[in-house]
Amino acid sequence: MTTRILAVDDDAVNRKVVSVTLSKAGYEVLTAQNGPEALEQVDDIQPNLIILDVMMPGMDGYEVCRRLRLKPSFARLPIMMLTANDTLEQKIKGFEAGADDYMVKPFQPAELQARVQALLRRASAPQKYQAVQAESKVIALFSLRGGVGISTLATNLAVSLAQIWALPTVLVDVALTCGQSALMLNLPLRNSLANLAHIPLEEFDANLVDQVLLSHPTGLRVLAAPPDPEQGDLIKGEHITRVLQLLMERNHYLILDLPHDFCETTVAGLDLAHQIVAVMAPEMGSVYTMRHTFETFDKLGYDRSNVSLVLNWTFGQQGLARKDIENALGQRVNLVIPYAPDPLIDALNTGTPSVVKSPDSPMGALFEDLAFYLSKEEHRAEQPAEPTAAWKRIFQRQQKRKRKRKK
Numbered sequence: 001m002t003t004r005i006l007a008v009d010d011d012a013v014n015r016k017v018v019s020v021t022l023s024k025a026g027y028e029v030l031t032a033q034n035g036p037e038a039l040e041q042v043d044d045i046q047p048n049l050i051i052l053d054v055m056m057p058g059m060d061g062y063e064v065c066r067r068l069r070l071k072p073s074f075a076r077l078p079i080m081m082l083t084a085n086d087t088l089e090q091k092i093k094g095f096e097a098g099a100d101d102y103m104v105k106p107f108q109p110a111e112l113q114a115r116v117q118a119l120l121r122r123a124s125a126p127q128k129y130q131a132v133q134a135e136s137k138v139i140a141l142f143s144l145r146g147g148v149g150i151s152t153l154a155t156n157l158a159v160s161l162a163q164i165w166a167l168p169t170v171l172v173d174v175a176l177t178c179g180q181s182a183l184m185l186n187l188p189l190r191n192s193l194a195n196l197a198h199i200p201l202e203e204f205d206a207n208l209v210d211q212v213l214l215s216h217p218t219g220l221r222v223l224a225a226p227p228d229p230e231q232g233d234l235i236k237g238e239h240i241t242r243v244l245q246l247l248m249e250r251n252h253y254l255i256l257d258l259p260h261d262f263c264e265t266t267v268a269g270l271d272l273a274h275q276i277v278a279v280m281a282p283e284m285g286s287v288y289t290m291r292h293t294f295e296t297f298d299k300l301g302y303d304r305s306n307v308s309l310v311l312n313w314t315f316g317q318q319g320l321a322r323k324d325i326e327n328a329l330g331q332r333v334n335l336v337i338p339y340a341p342d343p344l345i346d347a348l349n350t351g352t353p354s355v356v357k358s359p360d361s362p363m364g365a366l367f368e369d370l371a372f373y374l375s376k377e378e379h380r381a382e383q384p385a386e387p388t389a390a391w392k393r394i395f396q397r398q399q400k401r402k403r404k405r406k407k
């Protein structure tokens with residue numbers, strides 16, 4: 001069967017260049033002159049890949065991409081953008097629209113052929129995770145105070161769990177109005193929870209939810225938050241409950257990046273969590289909101305023994321003492337994360353969490369060890385039959401600590 005590519009461009013010369021280049025590589029190329037024409041024809045054409053010019057009169061390539069992504073049948077279709085320049089702004093817009101790759105014009109024919117081939121290869125890679133039956137462990141990261149490191153911890157823990165156990169693991173970004181998990185993992189926002197918002201709840205099934213997950217090179221999969229707050233508003237508590245229940249059927253670990261509130265979607269996530277990691281910074285605002293958080297947890301009936309408290313030094317100096325915080329809250333701090341602005345900002349700007357970029361660095365090791373500590377008991381109890389590189393790193397660190405204690 002030939003591979004079919006739809007090239008959308010308002011410029012006749014560009015359409016010709018793309019057609020000739022890709023026909024030479026053996027693809028069947030169809031063209032459309034503008035966005036509306038492409039959207040009208042796409043169901044009939046059923047392309048394997050779409051190439052979209054960004055600057056088109058009427059409807060630009062970003063809008064065409066966004067509209068395609070809202071159709072479940074095109075949620076995973078590889079889309080390449082042809083942009084006029086390589087600026088940060090263009091990259092972010094392409095990312096938000098859900099493009100998989102982009103090329104700057106003018107391009108070399110060989111590069112277009114190579115990139116198309118790579119995109120098609122990735123898209124046709126078998127879905128490894130289809131029929132896994134697993135007892136899932138759901139770990140929720142929560143704080144009523146913003147900016148305390150929830151997303152940093154959620155992304156690092158999720159990647160770590162995927163790397164340590166090489167088992168199906170999903171990061172769910174429940175921060176519906178401005179979730180940044182996909183950005184923090186450098187994943188194009190080709191799908192998100194927004195894809196599910198218009199589908200009746202009774203039609204949700206595990207395959208549908210699988211369709212909208214983004215795949216990270218480490219094996220982690222991500223259910224991203226919608227690209228804009230308006231779409232986030234369409235997601236209700238019942239959507240979150242159903243989606244999580246379906247993900248729990250097929251995955252060993254679910255990590256929830258929760259927003260800073262107790263609204264119904266957040267509580268839907270907390271209700272299903274086996275372990276809640278409450279995060280705070282060493283300042284009064286955090287102590288105050290954490291008191292309120294623990295009171296609310298009690299009212300909601302969450303078992304305190306399933307709640308861990310993490311103290312994250314998001315600033316350098318003048319913080320409150322650990323002992324004072326513990327006394328004020330009547331709760332032990334389980335882990336202190338030191339102030340480490342440089343590696344974390346670099347991780348943020350490059351979309352590469354510490355546990356990927358430098359798993360042996362102090363921050364990488366700390367996140368990885370925390371992920372191991374939060375892992376299922378039956379996983380921690382025994383050496384895996386085929387230990388991963390991450391598992392070996394953790395094991396070596398444990399041995400080193402044991403030797404130190406003996407001395």
Ligand SMILES: Nc1ncnc2c1ncn2[C@@H]1O[C@H](COP(=O)(O)OP(=O)(O)OP(=O)(O)O)[C@@H](O)[C@H]1O
Pocket residue numbers: 143145146147148149150151152153175260312313314315337338339340341342344345348
């Ligand atoms: N231990 C730390 N040392 C230095 N900077 C940190 C530390 N932890 C987090 N940060 C920085 O604090 C900022 C907020 O972190 P992050 O986005 O993870 O928090 P959040 O709680 O998810 O915030 P939001 O309210 O935006 O959801 C980021 O710039 C991050 O790099």
Ligand SMILES: [Mg+2]
Pocket residue numbers: 150151152175180
């Ligand atoms: Mg966040």
